[in-house]
Amino acid sequence: MTLNSTSMGFDSCKVEKEKEAVEEDMEARVQGVSSHGGVVDGGARKFLQPLHHQQQPPPPLPPPSPSVQQQAEIGTVPQLLAGGIAGAFSKTCTAPLARLTILMQVQGMHADAAALSNTSIWREGLRIVNEEGFRAFWKGNLVTIAHRLPYSSVNFYAYERYRSLLKSIPGLENHRRSASADILVHFVGGGLAGMTAASVAYPLDLVRTRLAAQRSTIYYQGIWHALRTICRDESFFGLYKGLGATLLGVGPSIAISFSVYETLRSYWHSQRPDDSPIMVSLACGSLSGIASSTATFPLDLVRRRKQLEGVAGQARVYKTGLFGTFGHILRKEGPRGLYRGILPEYYKVVPGVGIVFMTYETLKRLLSNGPLNG
Known part of the structure; x- marks a missing residue:
């Protein structure tokens, strides 16, 4: 009887460890969906991982099974490659909804509020098919994929540097084992890394918006043509129009995603632990992505409209700063104008999370035994 009890305890402990390993690995994936096209992806992913270890230090356990050990042995290069491909594939699958979001966000720039009362997702989708063809749903998707590589690389590198710098601060150096200090390091480091990566890769984000916002009249012929034309027509700083709204949305997006995710996850486990x-x-x-999108969508809308200022020599619509633009939209379109295009944004959150997770897990298993996993 004693032997059987010991064996059962050993098996239970082993199963629990495998379950925790899968769960912690998942926490690093599901936060990869955001309303800013991945602006805060890396920061949210990185500070979620250590939280579970700080809250519940695990007791000594037997060696993990081969499947769990294989997960832990995946190297940095395969992990970045799998994450980049998964993100690109997810963006490609949800590109039609992303383009609908952008088109609906910028509709109020050159149209009266009364003329926008009849707009809807289905009407805009039919217009794209009839006027531009079905392939037009993927306008700007190539630059979105190209945006992933520099963004992910800079985000990963910057996070490691910021984390090391924050841990060397005298006030935090004496509280390395404190859960609150650790959360602060990951939160601030993730936010700073997201802002750094967004700044470096921002010209590609702006080009993506302009390519996706083009309708029947084609002014930009491609990525390089758009970059050259913007620099020629609007100077080099034209590549950074709307950056302020982007950086302002990084912190709130991470905070909301983190808080909602952890709160829901803890409550779910307390009610349905099995x-x-x-x-x-x-x-x-998915729910944390929806909450984050709802809270930060007005900033995203303002960012998109600022990115389209002066396109093809058109007159500027918003001649004030960030807050002046908010006031202009509220006066012309009312509070609903700040949430124009929110429905297609909601629709892409759940499939985006699922596609990223499934693709990442599949690629991780394939790459774990590959030559890059050194």
């Missing part, structure tokens, strides 16, 4: 960690992470990740 549910699959994968299902819990997908559901909580």
